[in-house]
Amino acid sequence: MKTATIVTGKVRWLAIVLAVIALGAVLFWLLRDSNNHDALRLYGNVDIREVELSFRQPGRVAEMIFDEGDSVSAGEVMARLDAGPYHDAVAAAEAGLVAAKAERDKLLSGNRPQEIEQAKERVRQTQAAAHEAERNFKRQNSLLESGASSQRTLDAAIAARDQAAANLAASKAALSLATAGFRDEDIAAGEARVAVADAALAQARTALSDTELVAPSDATVIARVREPGSMVASSTPVYSLSLRDPVYVRAYVSEPDLGRIAPGVRVQVRTDSSSRIYHGQIGFISPRAEFTPKTVETADLRTDLVYRLRVVVTDADLALRQGMPVTVDVDTNTTRDERAREQ
Helix, strand or coil: CHHHHHHHHHHHHHHHHHHHHHHHHHHHHHHHHHHHHHCEEEEEEEEEEEEEEECCCCEEEEEECCCCCCEECCCCEEEEECCHHHHHHHHHHHHHHHHHHHHHHHHHHCCCHHHHHHHHHHHHHHHHHHHHHHHHHHHHHHHHHHCCCCHHHHHHHHHHHHHHHHHHHHHHHHHHHHHHCCCHHHHHHHHHHHHHHHHHHHHHHHHHHCCEEECCCCEEEEEECCCCCCEECCCCEEEEEEEEEEEEEEEEEEHHHHHHCCCCCEEEEEECCCCCEEEEEEEEEEEEEECCCCCCCCHHHHCCCEEEEEEEECCCCCCCCCCCEEEEEECHHHHHHHHHHHC
């Protein structure tokens, strides 16, 4: 009897222990399901920006420095054109600028002292001729009154006097112009010609510098399109580059989960090729739905809406390649914290 009581007690305690274990297991699975419900996992592909490089000037390719797969740094010269014609253009522009400046300086300096002195001598000559013509007129006028001269002779003396006076006025005006120098409008035109020549020289130098093709940023060469000796027009691609930064992930989120994300939310990015975990944040969420009908009629169709988003990877390396499939785990706690702060 006593033994039966002991056995019954042990069974009761064993049942209690099993019940506690079962309850713990249930709670564990419930909590795990809850955590899984809070977790948001998205799938996408690595999206790396590419750029096509081309010369801004036409010419013959003289040198292609890098090959496919090479890494380049920002500012490195990648290719060169034959710069001979552009050096000649710079020399011609420099000569044109020198000529324009010389012409402008001539206008600013005015006439030479010898030219001004020559104008003064011309005034003295015409002045002497005018005095002689005036004396001859007075003499002929006196002779006409005494009958010793004719009216025709007096008329000729009057014409000579008037002509000498006109020559004197013209020589004085020429001296005034020589002393005053060139007109302000002529000087302004000379300044404008200098500006045009200066701009032409700057343009020629810019064209010369454009004969070197420079990498815009750190990148990897994915295509070498031209070879030395090729004739290229302006804007003809010669290299294709894959930029190292920034690196994006293009992913999609379904419409029911749209409220669980926001720009700035932190994420973790994983690839199938390595165990490394990359970090980033959501930088853009498209305002337009994709892969859905233009008109949504039912609640079932609304659940099929997806929206494109962009994840900015902050610690990317060369292991992330264009188009690589990745898994994105969204830190939904960040979204909840931000909403709590807003409230």
